[in-house]
Amino acid sequence: MAAGRERRAAAETFTARLKKQWHRARTGVRRSAVDYFRGDGSDWIALAGLLLTIPLIAATTLMNSVWCSPAALVLPIVAGGLLLRPSSLLGLYAAAASALIVESVKLGPYTEGPSRVTPGVVLVVAACGFFGLLIAQFRSRVGVPWRRGGTMLFDLRERIRVQSKLPKLPLGWHREMALRPAGGQSFSGDFVVAARTNGGRTLEVVLTDVSGKGMDAGSRALLLSGAFGGLLGSLPPHAFLPAANGYLLRQDWDEGFATSIHLVLELDSGDYELFSAGHPPGLQLSAGSGRWEEKAAEGPLLGVYDGAQFDPVKGSLRPGDVLMLFTDGLVETAERDIVEGIDRLTGEADRYVAGGFHGAAWHLIEAVAKDVNDDRALLLVCRDGPTAAAR
Numbered sequence: 375m376a377a378g379r380e381r382r383a384a385a386e387t388f389t390a391r392l393k394k395q396w397h398r399a400r401t402g403v404r405r406s407a408v409d410y411f412r413g414d415g416s417d418w419i420a421l422a423g424l425l426l427t428i429p430l431i432a433a434t435t436l437m438n439s440v441w442c443s444p445a446a447l448v449l450p451i452v453a454g455g456l457l458l459r460p461s462s463l464l465g466l467y468a469a470a471a472s473a474l475i476v477e478s479v480k481l482g483p484y485t486e487g488p489s490r491v492t493p494g495v496v497l498v499v500a501a502c503g504f505f506g507l508l509i510a511q512f513r514s515r516v517g518v519p520w521r522r523g524g525t526m527l528f529d530l531r532e533r534i535r536v537q538s539k540l541p542k543l544p545l546g547w548h549r550e551m552a553l554r555p556a557g558g559q560s561f562s563g564d565f566v567v568a569a570r571t572n573g574g575r576t577l578e579v580v581l582t583d584v585s586g587k588g589m590d591a592g593s594r595a596l597l598l599s600g601a602f603g604g605l606l607g608s609l610p611p612h613a614f615l616p617a618a619n620g621y622l623l624r625q626d627w628d629e630g631f632a633t634s635i636h637l638v639l640e641l642d643s644g645d646y647e648l649f650s651a652g653h654p655p656g657l658q659l660s661a662g663s664g665r666w667e668e669k670a671a672e673g674p675l676l677g678v679y680d681g682a683q684f685d686p687v688k689g690s691l692r693p694g695d696v697l698m699l700f701t702d703g704l705v706e707t708a709e710r711d712i713v714e715g716i717d718r719l720t721g722e723a724d725r726y727v728a729g730g731f732h733g734a735a736w737h738l739i740e741a742v743a744k745d746v747n748d749d750r751a752l753l754l755v756c757r758d759g760p761t762a763a764a765r
Contacts, residue, residue: 420457424450424466432473436480439489444477448502455506463510467503474499538566538599540753543577544641546693548756552735555592556703556749563591564701564751567603575641578606580614581753582634582676583653583701591749598622598632611638615651615673615684622677630677635699637755644691644757649684651676654702654712657720661694664727666720669697691757696731698723699755703748704739718742731756 427450434442447470454466477491484490540549555562563584571578580602584591598621605617614636622630635653639646648656648671655670673684691697698719705715722741726734735752743750 418462420454421462421466424454424457425469428466428469428473432477435477439477439481443489443495444474444481444491445495445498447473447499451499451502451506455502455509458510460507460510463507467507470499470503540566540568540579541570541577546758547641548732548754548758549577550731550733550735550754552739552752554739554743554750556747561592561595562749562751563595564703564749565595565599566751566753567599567606569603569607570641571607577637577639577641577755578611578614579637579639579699579753579755580606580634581637581653581699581701581751582632583703583749583751584632585629594627611636611647611649612684612686615649615676616682619651619676619682620680623680625677627677632676633702634676635671637697637699638686639691639755644695645688646691646697647686647688649673649686651682651684654700654705654716657698657700657716657723658689658691659696659698659723659727661692666723668716691755693757695757696723697755699753701749701751703746703750704743704752707743707746707748715742 428447431442431446431449435444435446450466451470454463458466474491474496481490484492538551538553540551543549551566553562553564553566555564563586564582565584566579566581568577568579570576582595582598582602584595584598586594598618601621602618605614605621609617615634618634622632632651633653634651635656636649636651637646637656638649648669650671651673652675655668658667658669659665660667669687669689671685671687674682676682689697700719702712705719706712707715710718719738719742722738723731723734726738731754735754739750739752
């Protein structure tokens with residue numbers, strides 16, 4: 375019996391050790407795969423796989439060069455340009471060149487028949503290798519592998535989107551924001567930062583339009599949105615735009631200017647102040663008269679000169695009133711001036727007066743500036759009237 379227990383203990387120990395080793399190996403492989411996807415691991419797996427495809431392609435070409443042309447060697451070369459580092463890529467190119475020499479010798483001179491290694495095939499393979507090496511060297515300089523590049527861009531886009539979210543407002547108020555980048559891209563030079571300050575009794579919103587459009591302005595918009603978000607609420611309202619102006623001046627960008635409009639709204643009373651830095655005016659709909667009134671504050675562009683002054687315009691949102699803030703891409707194009715664009719915007723907005731402006735921001739951009747090749751942003755702040763409150 376003692377001998378049987380010893381044999382079972384030995385078997386259990388062997389099984390446990392085997393399971394532990396298998397678990398370690400599986401964890402190591404999974405960790406290496408994750409590191410490789412993130413761009414932190416070695417590229418030897420991709421290099422080994424591509425090196426194996428080269429003799430396979432060469433052998434297939436020698437067996438049937440009609441269906442598998444000698445130019446098929448560009449496939450692992452193109453893949454290597456996306457997957458490998460420059461040093462590993464040179465080894466892959468050496469293997470492809472050797473395979474091309476073997477194919478040329480085995481198939482014979484290109485003058486003796488079709489589907490041979492011609493000078494054109496050599497030039498195509500060499501050109502693909504040259505551009506693949508340029509791409510690999512560019513990735514190496516930037517320090518972002520192609521496997522991580524898309525993830526990084528997606529993360530940047532989501533950060534801008536999160537920073538542009540508007541805070542919830544108390545009962546009786548409605549706000550919404552719509553943003554359409556130029557050319558259907560995911561990055562825009564227009565952005566919004568907002569916060570409820572003064573114990574939640576004040577809503578501060580800053581709508582900014584960075585010079586440029588689309589992805590060209592997206593990186594600057596990300597940097598400014600983070601900086602403006604830190605300034606908002608940390609300074610008195612009248613000091614925000616001067617501080618933002620100083621921040622842009624310190625960046626010393628070639629195209630460092632921006633327009634911005636800063637709304638400071640008291641949620642208890644509906645009174646507000648509107649500060650502007652070279653931005654298009656705000657539009658207020660008066661529920662009593664049914665007319666739109668421009669709210670134009672005085673102030674120069676951000677990032678142009680030091681010591682700029684920004685004088686606010688004051689107003690009040692009564693029940694049923696609506697305040698619209700927008701960027702110039704919505705109302706101004708090469709074919710129409712800003713006055714005509716504002717008239718068109720207010721004309722389309724009048725259709726929502728009776729039914730309310732809930733969900734109207736996106737539809738207004740579609741109606742007024744759907745095919746405009748510029749960044750477009752529209753912000754609506756509404757104070758619900760008696761009809762909306764009853765509903």
